Amino acid sequence: MAGCFITFEGGEGAGKSTQIARLKARLEQLSQPVLVTREPGGSPHAEEIRAFILEGRAKHLGPFAEALLFAAARIDHLDKTIEPALRSGTHVLCDRFADSTRAYQGSLGNIDKGLIDQLERVTLRGIKPDLTLILDLPAETGLARAGARQAGKGEGADRFEEEDLSFHQSLRQAFLSIARAEPKRCVVINADQDPDEVETAIWAALRERLPQMTEPTERPLDVA
Numbered sequence: 001m002a003g004c005f006i007t008f009e010g011g012e013g014a015g016k017s018t019q020i021a022r023l024k025a026r027l028e029q030l031s032q033p034v035l036v037t038r039e040p041g042g043s044p045h046a047e048e049i050r051a052f053i054l055e056g057r058a059k060h061l062g063p064f065a066e067a068l069l070f071a072a073a074r075i076d077h078l079d080k081t082i083e084p085a086l087r088s089g090t091h092v093l094c095d096r097f098a099d100s101t102r103a104y105q106g107s108l109g110n111i112d113k114g115l116i117d118q119l120e121r122v123t124l125r126g127i128k129p130d131l132t133l134i135l136d137l138p139a140e141t142g143l144a145r146a147g148a149r150q151a152g153k154g155e156g157a158d159r160f161e162e163e164d165l166s167f168h169q170s171l172r173q174a175f176l177s178i179a180r181a182e183p184k185r186c187v188v189i190n191a192d193q194d195p196d197e198v199e200t201a202i203w204a205a206l207r208e209r210l211p212q213m214t215e216p217t218e219r220p221l222d223v224a
Contacts, residue, residue: 010135013145063109107174139168
């Protein structure tokens with residue numbers, strides 16, 4: 001039995017990492033096999049591409065070149081991590097996926113939608129998330145959260161976090177547009193609230209869309 005593929009999308013500081021960790025813990029309590037991964041990254045070669053992009057070393061090449069790099073990372077990620085896990089019956093929780101390319105490089109980079117569609121067809125080979133959770137909050141709030149997180153870790157802003165407020169406001173609208181276009185796959189979660197409330201909303205979405213994931217399973221966890 002194939003695992004379920006859930007992606008988390010949203011602007012900077014939306015709390016994706018926090019909610020993915022919470023959902024993983026909740027699923028493991030039900031003995032549901034689960035794997036957490038991320039994009040760009042999630043496999044050795046994809047992580048190398050991630051570092052190149054987020055350090056801003058590809059920015060001067062333009063949005064389409066960045067989209068191609070994301071696609072290359074995604075192919076390796078799918079081949080080495082996501083597809084094997086799903087085939088084994090493991091649920092995959094992914095921090096960002098193809099929708100981020102649509103939002104960041106497609107909508108904000110002004111890449112023609114047809115080009116993005118063609119890139120997806122080649123890259124994804126028909127694989128799509130069973131559920132996409134779009135964590136939505138005002139851009140100002142998200143950037144403030146991201147700044148506080150960076151200060152706490154002594155880190156600087158990455159390639160996309162350093163963009164101006166108008167970029168992030170447009171990014172929010174791009175994700176909401178994706179949700180409106182694909183309501184059967186996407187659920188918008190209000191991330192501008194207490195993390196416990198966000199977790200509750202995510203679990204409710206899971207119970208409605210993928211109820212098989214919210215029930216205990218007799219299958220032992222793969223700890224290899």
